[in-house]
Amino acid sequence: MTDTVLPPDDPQALAEATAQAMWSRDRAAQALGMQIVQVQPGRATLSMQVRADMVNGHHICHGGMIFSLADTAFAYACNSGNHNTVASACHIDFLAPAREGERLLADAAVQSQAGRTGVYDVTVRREDGSVIALFRGKSCRIPGEVIAGLQQADSAH
Amino acid sequence: MTDTVLPPDDPQALAEATAQAMWSRDRAAQALGMQIVQVQPGRATLSMQVRADMVNGHHICHGGMIFSLADTAFAYACNSGNHNTVASACHIDFLAPAREGERLLADAAVQSQAGRTGVYDVTVRREDGSVIALFRGKSCRIPGEVIAGLQQADSAH
Amino acid sequence: MTDTVLPPDDPQALAEATAQAMWSRDRAAQALGMQIVQVQPGRATLSMQVRADMVNGHHICHGGMIFSLADTAFAYACNSGNHNTVASACHIDFLAPAREGERLLADAAVQSQAGRTGVYDVTVRREDGSVIALFRGKSCRIPGEVIAGLQQADSAH
Amino acid sequence: MTDTVLPPDDPQALAEATAQAMWSRDRAAQALGMQIVQVQPGRATLSMQVRADMVNGHHICHGGMIFSLADTAFAYACNSGNHNTVASACHIDFLAPAREGERLLADAAVQSQAGRTGVYDVTVRREDGSVIALFRGKSCRIPGEVIAGLQQADSAH
Numbered sequence: 001m002t003d004t005v006l007p008p009d010d011p012q013a014l015a016e017a018t019a020q021a022m023w024s025r026d027r028a029a030q031a032l033g034m035q036i037v038q039v040q041p042g043r044a045t046l047s048m049q050v051r052a053d054m055v056n057g058h059h060i061c062h063g064g065m066i067f068s069l070a071d072t073a074f075a076y077a078c079n080s081g082n083h084n085t086v087a088s089a090c091h092i093d094f095l096a097p098a099r100e101g102e103r104l105l106a107d108a109a110v111q112s113q114a115g116r117t118g119v120y121d122v123t124v125r126r127e128d129g130s131v132i133a134l135f136r137g138k139s140c141r142i143p144g145e146v147i148a149g150l151q152q153a154d155s156a157h
Numbered sequence: 158m159t160d161t162v163l164p165p166d167d168p169q170a171l172a173e174a175t176a177q178a179m180w181s182r183d184r185a186a187q188a189l190g191m192q193i194v195q196v197q198p199g200r201a202t203l204s205m206q207v208r209a210d211m212v213n214g215h216h217i218c219h220g221g222m223i224f225s226l227a228d229t230a231f232a233y234a235c236n237s238g239n240h241n242t243v244a245s246a247c248h249i250d251f252l253a254p255a256r257e258g259e260r261l262l263a264d265a266a267v268q269s270q271a272g273r274t275g276v277y278d279v280t281v282r283r284e285d286g287s288v289i290a291l292f293r294g295k296s297c298r299i300p301g302e303v304i305a306g307l308q309q310a311d312s313a314h
Numbered sequence: 315m316t317d318t319v320l321p322p323d324d325p326q327a328l329a330e331a332t333a334q335a336m337w338s339r340d341r342a343a344q345a346l347g348m349q350i351v352q353v354q355p356g357r358a359t360l361s362m363q364v365r366a367d368m369v370n371g372h373h374i375c376h377g378g379m380i381f382s383l384a385d386t387a388f389a390y391a392c393n394s395g396n397h398n399t400v401a402s403a404c405h406i407d408f409l410a411p412a413r414e415g416e417r418l419l420a421d422a423a424v425q426s427q428a429g430r431t432g433v434y435d436v437t438v439r440r441e442d443g444s445v446i447a448l449f450r451g452k453s454c455r456i457p458g459e460v461i462a463g464l465q466q467a468d469s470a471h
Numbered sequence: 472m473t474d475t476v477l478p479p480d481d482p483q484a485l486a487e488a489t490a491q492a493m494w495s496r497d498r499a500a501q502a503l504g505m506q507i508v509q510v511q512p513g514r515a516t517l518s519m520q521v522r523a524d525m526v527n528g529h530h531i532c533h534g535g536m537i538f539s540l541a542d543t544a545f546a547y548a549c550n551s552g553n554h555n556t557v558a559s560a561c562h563i564d565f566l567a568p569a570r571e572g573e574r575l576l577a578d579a580a581v582q583s584q585a586g587r588t589g590v591y592d593v594t595v596r597r598e599d600g601s602v603i604a605l606f607r608g609k610s611c612r613i614p615g616e617v618i619a620g621l622q623q624a625d626s627a628h
Contacts, residue, residue, distance in 0.1 A: 021214070022213075022214030022215075023214065024214075025212075025213075025214050025216065026212075026213050026214040026219075027209060027210045027211070027212050027213075028210060028211050028212060028213050028218075028219035028221065028222060029213070029214075029219070030210075031210040031211075032221075052184060053184045053185060053187075053188040054184070054185050054188075055182075055183075055184050055185060056179075056182075056183050056184075056185050056186070056229075056232065057178070057179030057180065057181075057182050057183040057186075057232070057236070057303070058179075058241060058243060059182065060243075061185075062183075062185035062186070062225065062228070062229075063225075063228045063232075063243075063244050063247070064185065064189075064221065064222075064224055064225025064226075064228045064229065065185060065221075065225070067221055067224045067225070067228065067247070068219065068220075068221025068222070068224070068225065069221075071219070071220050071221045071224070072213075072219075072221065075213065075214065075220075079214070084215060086215060086217075086220075086251070086254075087220050087251055088250070088251055088431070088452075089248070089249065089250045089251065089403060089452060090220070090224070090248070090249050090251075091246070091247070091248045091249075091405065091562050091607065092246065092247050092248075093245070093246045093583075093590050093607075093609060094243070094244055094245055094246065094247075095583050095585060095588075095590070096585065097243075111602075111605055112564075112566050112602055112605060114566055114567065117402070117566075119564050119566070119605055121592075131582075131583055134582055134583060134590055134607075136562065136564075136605075136607055138402075138403060138564060146214070245588070245609075246560060246609060248405050248450065248562065250426075250433050250450075250452060252426050252428055252431075252433070253428065268445075268448055269407075269409050269445055269448060271409060271410065274409075274559070276407050276409070276448055278435075288425075288426055291425055291426060291433055291450075293405065293407075293448075293450055295407060295559075295560060335528070336527075336528030337528065338528075339526075339527075339528050339530065340526075340527050340528040340533075341523060341524045341525070341526050341527075342524060342525050342526060342527050342532075342533035342535065342536060343527070343528075343533070344524075345524040345525075346535075366498060367498045367499060367501075367502040368498070368499050368502075369496075369498050369499060370493075370496075370497050370498075370499050370500070370543075370546065371492070371493030371494065371495075371496050371497040371500075371546065371550070371617070372555060372557060373496065374557075375499075376497075376499035376500070376539065376542070376543070377539075377542050377546075377557075377558050377561070378499065378503075378535065378536075378538055378539025378540075378542045378543065379499060379535075379539070381535055381538045381539070381542065381561070382533065382534075382535025382536070382538070382539065383535075385533070385534050385535045385538065386527075386533075386535065389527065389528065389534075393528070398529060400529060400531075400534075400565070400568075401534050401565055402564070402565055403562070403563065403564045403565065404534070404538070404562070404563050404565075405560070405561070405562045405563075406560065406561050406562075407559070407560045408557070408558055408559055408560065408561075411557075460528065
């Protein structure tokens with residue numbers, strides 16, 4: 001049950017409320033110091049600064065941390081309609097390394113959504129705009145809602 | 158320069174020394190609480206327990222944490238010959254969720270190594286053996302060695 | 315409706331009958347000159363000779379032809395239980411070129427099957443055993459059977 | 472050696488001349504009835520009609536034929552600068568089936584090009600604009616030129 005009250009048919013408000021609800025329990029994204037820059041229906045931008053504890057044995061940002069940022073942007077984009085949605089597969093191309101101290105930005109945008117399955121592209125950039133990774137994720141809707149009870153409330157309007 | 162002294166032509170000793178050298182500076186893997194279970198030439202097994210701060214907005218282990226474990230096992234496998242090697246692309250299929258408290262194991266094994274490019278497969282399992290993710294990574298050798306100066310020392314023998 | 319009569323609980327006979335039924339209408343595989351070397355439950359091996367009309371602008375076998383062979387082996391492996399199954403996504407790493415006249419072999423094997431979704435790996439080799447491509451496909455069961463009416467007949471036993 | 476004479480610094484003319492040279496020896500693309508709709512530096516659009524001999528055992532266009540179209544558009548896009556370039560890996564998501572008789576269009580566009588490595592995205596659509604597949608390819612430059620001797624001629628100007 002939720003006390004969120006949203007105007008019906010406002011996808012932007014729904015995307016923002018959903019992101020807020022996910023964020024409150026997204027301990028992994030919080031622990032990695034991510035920030036939600038913006039969300040829209042089917043889109044999300046997140047940022048993360050490369051910390052000293054994100055560096056690997058080659059003195060560059062661990063690929064898993066770059067993937068985590070991209071995957072999180074993907075999650076906020078594909079859940080923006082309040083339908084519980086998880087990743088079924090992801091592909092990432094690493095184009096350039098990231099260094100400690102750099103702030104990274106991940107832009108996720110829906111490419112296809114048909115039935116329960118979607119495809120989302122995420123571009124990871126440094127603050128100067130240079131691209132360091134390209135990510136493509138396949139999403140799958142599972143039962144339930146991010147904000148439980150919200151859609152029923154909407155339908156009751 | 159290094160004071161590591163290895164018998165020449167001992168790939169197992171080289172894999173272990175390389176893993177130890179990488180681990181000492183792999184702050185990301187350390188921060189995620191990973192452990193090296195074993196390394197062999199072209200192979201590595203790592204473990205990680207799903208902590209409370211690795212859970213996402215759906216109350217399951219963040220896909221980025223599962224990827225990070227697989228990617229790290231891949232890194233130890235593809236660097237086991239002491240040639241500096243990074244990931245150029247990775248693909249992961251998520252088959253089942255992981256829960257807080259579960260211990261995950263990632264087994265990486267070389268599938269192909271030709272010139273500077275390799276392909277490695279990683280299987281991520283729960284402790285009961287059930288597979289939760291399949292990962293395939295493409296590696297690319299870059300200049301330099303994990304243990305700088307080691308090969309020259311070897312050749313001097 | 316079909317007049318195929320199979321002993322119940324014989325997965326090998328089912329795999330062979332399903333492959334035969336698929337093959338009879340698989341005009342693409344026939345047109346490319348493929349041959350089914352063997353099928354087993356969850357596995358299939360197909361061969362194809364690189365013809366003059368399969369060569370691309372770089373004088374080597376077109377990647378699409380190598381993919382087609384791998385994808386076909388995948389199809390026979392993932393349909394071997396007589397449930398209609400299609401590819402939802404595929405990934406291929408090209409490791410070495412193939413030349414006109416070479417005979418290629420693709421071995422497909424199930425890696426995971428859970429619910430309607432499966433993951434299958436295919437290795438494409440030259441006749442000398444050298445690997446030229448690694449393929450991973452994700453399968454999705456759709457309604458219907460390859461040999462329509464067969465399962466009902468089985469259940470009637 | 473070639474008698475092609477191109478004005479220097481005309482990437483569009485170079486892309487067109489390169490496509491023409493590749494096409495003349497691209498027997499696979501010709502055999503599949505493809506057509507080059509247009510090429511630009513880093514981009515290419517190709518079309519293909521789904522023939523009766525491109526249908527698989529499920530009565531839909533073989534995934535390998537859809538892949539072949541996408542892969543060919545990718546090839547014309549990534550070779551448009553006249554540097555010999557091959558695919559090192561490709562990923563394809565199949566979103567909807569294609570039927571016999573339908574004309575498919577594949578649009579390829581460069582996403583990243585750094586050193587010898589590039590990433591290209593290809594969208595495959597029906598004529599009504601509906602997307603049936605999303606393809607991402609990684610390219611690798613190899614020694615040589617598509618039109619041998621052309622660059623030297625250019626430099627001589």
